[in-house]
Amino acid sequence: MAVAELPVTLDRNSPSSLAAQVAAQLRRAILEGTVGAPHHLPSSRRLAADLGVSRGVVVRAYEQLTGEGYLEGHGAAGTRVAVRADVRAPACATPPRPREEPSRPVIDLTPGRPSDAPFADRSWRTAWREALAEPGHIALPPALGTDRLRAAIAGHLATTRGLAVDAEDVVVTAGTSDALQLIVTALRARSPKPRVLVEDPGYPTARRVLTTAGAQVQTLPVGPDGLCAAQLTTVDPAPDAVLITPSHQYPLGGRMPVQERLALLEWAAEHQVLVLEDDYDSEFRHRRMPLPATASLPSQAEVALLGSFSKTLSPWLRCGYLVVSGAAGDLLKETRTGLDTPVCGVLQSALAHYIDDGGLARHTARARRAYAHRRALLLDRLADRPDLELDALEGGLHAVVRLPPPVDAEDLAAMALTHGVRIVPLAPYYAHRPPENGLVIGYGAPSDLQLTRALDILLHLIDTTVPPDGRDHT
Numbered sequence: 001m002a003v004a005e006l007p008v009t010l011d012r013n014s015p016s017s018l019a020a021q022v023a024a025q026l027r028r029a030i031l032e033g034t035v036g037a038p039h040h041l042p043s044s045r046r047l048a049a050d051l052g053v054s055r056g057v058v059v060r061a062y063e064q065l066t067g068e069g070y071l072e073g074h075g076a077a078g079t080r081v082a083v084r085a086d087v088r089a090p091a092c093a094t095p096p097r098p099r100e101e102p103s104r105p106v107i108d109l110t111p112g113r114p115s116d117a118p119f120a121d122r123s124w125r126t127a128w129r130e131a132l133a134e135p136g137h138i139a140l141p142p143a144l145g146t147d148r149l150r151a152a153i154a155g156h157l158a159t160t161r162g163l164a165v166d167a168e169d170v171v172v173t174a175g176t177s178d179a180l181q182l183i184v185t186a187l188r189a190r191s192p193k194p195r196v197l198v199e200d201p202g203y204p205t206a207r208r209v210l211t212t213a214g215a216q217v218q219t220l221p222v223g224p225d226g227l228c229a230a231q232l233t234t235v236d237p238a239p240d241a242v243l244i245t246p247s248h249q250y251p252l253g254g255r256m257p258v259q260e261r262l263a264l265l266e267w268a269a270e271h272q273v274l275v276l277e278d279d280y281d282s283e284f285r286h287r288r289m290p291l292p293a294t295a296s297l298p299s300q301a302e303v304a305l306l307g308s309f310s311k312t313l314s315p316w317l318r319c320g321y322l323v324v325s326g327a328a329g330d331l332l333k334e335t336r337t338g339l340d341t342p343v344c345g346v347l348q349s350a351l352a353h354y355i356d357d358g359g360l361a362r363h364t365a366r367a368r369r370a371y372a373h374r375r376a377l378l379l380d381r382l383a384d385r386p387d388l389e390l391d392a393l394e395g396g397l398h399a400v401v402r403l404p405p406p407v408d409a410e411d412l413a414a415m416a417l418t419h420g421v422r423i424v425p426l427a428p429y430y431a432h433r434p435p436e437n438g439l440v441i442g443y444g445a446p447s448d449l450q451l452t453r454a455l456d457i458l459l460h461l462i463d464t465t466v467p468p469d470g471r472d473h474t
Contacts, residue, residue: 007025008025019057041062066079107451109451112311114315115371115445118363131346141343141345144336157323159361161296169324171321179308180206186334186335193215198210201252203245219433225249241274245278248280273301277305279305303324312364374448399441409425423454
């Protein structure tokens with residue numbers, strides 16, 4: 001039973017009686033819809049106590065409104081607002097207009113979306129139960145992250161990336177975007193408008209977040225193997241930081257050779273540039289073994305390793321980490337301490353349990369097999385097509401598909417959506433370079449059946465635009 005909170009204010013200096021004032025204000029609230037038919041009114045005894053008047057004042061007001069037809073008395077069940085044609089329904093009672101749903105289910109091939117399998121994992125549910133069963137905490141979580149999660153992340157990186165990480169150098173973040181905001185905030189202590197060099201094409205969200213956080217973003221074109229260190233000598237003056245995806249360039253998939261990484265580090269050390277290594281999907285390699293993280297190579301340069309659980313678990317969690325030491329580490333930790341932690345303690349505890357109990361390692365192994373199978377499905381459908389060029393398939397959860405000239409990626413994406421398939425063109429990943437005509441296809445989230453169906457639809461649309469004889473008949 002919903003009991004209305006009544007907007008009644010009494011003026012004891014008014015010539016109107018207290019009962020008349022209560023009745024008038026209740027009548028206006030009912031007519032305006034502030035108090036509506038679903039509501040029961042407080043008992044006369046309770047409202048009298050709230051207003052500081054005798055119960056008789058409220059009883060007389062209720063009797064007046066009942067006689068006018070605004071209220072209905074129901075004995076022990078209380079008094080409620082009557083349903084009348086001249087009384088407006090409360091504004092909040094109007095149901096929101098339902099969103100128009102697509103005419104058919106959409107198979108979403110947006111990149112960056114992993115499988116939802118972790119949420120059905122028994123170990124994952126157990127980790128949450130253990131986290132919730134811990135003794136109650138009444139203080140904020142530590143600004144840099146809980147000790148247990150920082151140690152678990154250090155152990156995880158030692159196993160998966162061969163990194164000798166001190167737990168003291170781990171800073172828990174709310175994902176990569178939060179890490180980038182933290183870095184820009186820290187750099188602004190040195191420069192009001194820090195300059196950050198990013199890859200082109202690259203991660204559009206990173207460019208947006210860096211700019212919004214107050215950085216001046218510069219771009220540098222990447223080649224088949226990612227960023228070329230020789231290009232850095234043309235950047236004058238040197239930036240404050242450079243953001244790279246060396247293990248699996250996003251989105252094109254290039255792999256930066258070790259010699260290029262060493263040259264980058266030498267340049268960064270010479271010009272005191274902070275290297276930001278986004279290690280976003282290194283757990284999922286499908287052919288060649290991953291190269292060592294840039295952060296593990298011998299150098300005097302300062303390197304911050306950015307990682308998250310978005311690909312291994314889910315972006316929904318919004319949890320990741322920074323690994324950084326030295327003066328840059330001190331600056332970032334000081335900045336994070338000033339800002340406080342953005343990640344709730346229960347989530348940190350559950351993740352620590354999940355990692356320590358081996359749940360994450362087991363899930364990653366299962367996911368790696370599932371993603372490798374979907375990659376094989378994609379290759380089976382597309383690799384034999386001479387008119388399509390595939391890339392970025394050595395690791396991760398997405399593929400780049402370059403299209404023949406008669407097929408426009410933007411038009412194809414629009415047509416695909418009308419057929420129940422959501423795909424992303426390659427163009428938005430470019431900042432200043434002329435974009436390539438292609439698609440970025442995520443194959444982590446859809447089931448095998450959904451992926452097969454979506455690829456069949458895409459091929460049908462391509463063949464509709466480009467007939468088998470290769471001539472454009474449009």
